[in-house]
Amino acid sequence: MGLFSSKPDMKKGDMVYAWTADQEIAKKAECGGAVTTLLKYALEHKMVDAVLVVKRGSDVYDAVPTLVTDPKDLKDTAGSLHCGTVLMANVLQKRLKGAKNMKIGMTVKGCDLMALAELAKRKEVNRDNLFLVGVNCGGTVSPIMARYMIKEKYGVDPDLVHKEEIDKGQFIIEYEGGHKGISIDELEDEGFGRRSNCRRCLYKVPRQADLACGNWGVIGDKAGKATFVEVCSDKGADLLSRAVKAGVLHSEAPVPKGIEMRQKVEGAMLKLGEKWRKKDFAKLGKDPWGMINKETSRCIKCYSCIENCPVCFPLAGAELKKSYAIAPGQVPPNPMFHLRRLSHISDSCVNCGQCEELCPMEISLALFSHAIRAEADIAFAPKLGKSDYSN
Numbered sequence: 001m002g003l004f005s006s007k008p009d010m011k012k013g014d015m016v017y018a019w020t021a022d023q024e025i026a027k028k029a030e031c032g033g034a035v036t037t038l039l040k041y042a043l044e045h046k047m048v049d050a051v052l053v054v055k056r057g058s059d060v061y062d063a064v065p066t067l068v069t070d071p072k073d074l075k076d077t078a079g080s081l082h083c084g085t086v087l088m089a090n091v092l093q094k095r096l097k098g099a100k101n102m103k104i105g106m107t108v109k110g111c112d113l114m115a116l117a118e119l120a121k122r123k124e125v126n127r128d129n130l131f132l133v134g135v136n137c138g139g140t141v142s143p144i145m146a147r148y149m150i151k152e153k154y155g156v157d158p159d160l161v162h163k164e165e166i167d168k169g170q171f172i173i174e175y176e177g178g179h180k181g182i183s184i185d186e187l188e189d190e191g192f193g194r195r196s197n198c199r200r201c202l203y204k205v206p207r208q209a210d211l212a213c214g215n216w217g218v219i220g221d222k223a224g225k226a227t228f229v230e231v232c233s234d235k236g237a238d239l240l241s242r243a244v245k246a247g248v249l250h251s252e253a254p255v256p257k258g259i260e261m262r263q264k265v266e267g268a269m270l271k272l273g274e275k276w277r278k279k280d281f282a283k284l285g286k287d288p289w290g291m292i293n294k295e296t297s298r299c300i301k302c303y304s305c306i307e308n309c310p311v312c313f314p315l316a317g318a319e320l321k322k323s324y325a326i327a328p329g330q331v332p333p334n335p336m337f338h339l340r341r342l343s344h345i346s347d348s349c350v351n352c353g354q355c356e357e358l359c360p361m362e363i364s365l366a367l368f369s370h371a372i373r374a375e376a377d378i379a380f381a382p383k384l385g386k387s388d389y390s391n
Ligand code: FAD
Pocket: 028, 029, 030, 031, 032, 033, 034, 035, 036, 037, 053, 054, 055, 063, 077, 078, 079, 080, 081, 082, 083, 084, 085, 086, 088, 107, 108, 109, 135, 136, 137, 138, 139, 140, 213, 214, 215, 216, 227, 228
């Protein structure tokens, strides 16, 4: 891996601290505004036809996927929404025809990347038409949980919160009259905090994207003011080099201690993910069939888990709803409804959590499919690269 210093051209493996020259983006950005600036540059210079990002809607719990075609509008999409659980890969496939007819730049988390890979295998998205700017991801909090947690644990009216952030292991809120931070460990020990699939996630730095951006490792006078960017592809190297040369993005070599810290934090997050896997999967070990039966007995057969899964969505199609094994009009459906879904995704579940997040009956669906996938990964791990089984 090389460090970029004064050389203008970058290559895969290079790492930089980068910060925007655009004051409007700087005001709204989470760190250095590199993500928004790079996407803006790509759109202005017709490297992409449109940009898919998320934008704050009515409040901090409302992350709205947005397609931007006017570069001036991108400034409104800067900033991180930690209660934004939308799977960008699904938006691309379902709303934008999988980028088959246009080039799209988009912000992605690890689960988006894994979902895009599964969708590309199924010819649902055209990866060649995508420019992917990845953001490191420590996890997201479901909007419903966030409101509940802020009311119960923080003792604050969730409607008064105007900003949230995750910093140094704390979930911090700013509200009319003050601010409060509580450590994520404490929150999660008490049943609050990140979505269960995020706790188990082992994809923290999105190296399958063209660029991987985050705040880990930015120390010294640039702390909080620059974005740590790792170049992950030739396409990413080209965009970053051009934006820096054009003067829209400033950059400097990262502090070596910062690189070390970033690696350490990534390692600690992976260990934490392994810890949660052990803890969650152990719940199944006692009586898996009993647990699956008990949980799914609440099912109202709304098909949300299937429609929102980036792997088993075809089962929601009219043809496949006419199943041999599943009698129509039966609620709760017989166990084959769930077994069919589980077998369909057994070696492909990306642990995005959409099934569980969007289930109106709050069934622990992601736990079942993720446990099966994780076992397959352990079996195949020696034959695969790490990035193939980091779900
Ligand atoms: P900006 O220029 O402010 O752009 C941010 C981009 O992220 C925008 O395109 C925006 O639309 C998009 N975005 C915002 N919220 C979401 C969302 N929920 N889903 C998808 N896209 C979104 N970095 C770390 O180093 N460690 C972490 O643990 C970490 N956790 C994160 C968790 C989440 C949920 C998110 C969204 C980001 C996380 N990041 C983390 C990345 C960090 O917060 C910044 O996004 C990154 O450093 C880029 O900063 P920037 O100023 O260049 O981004």
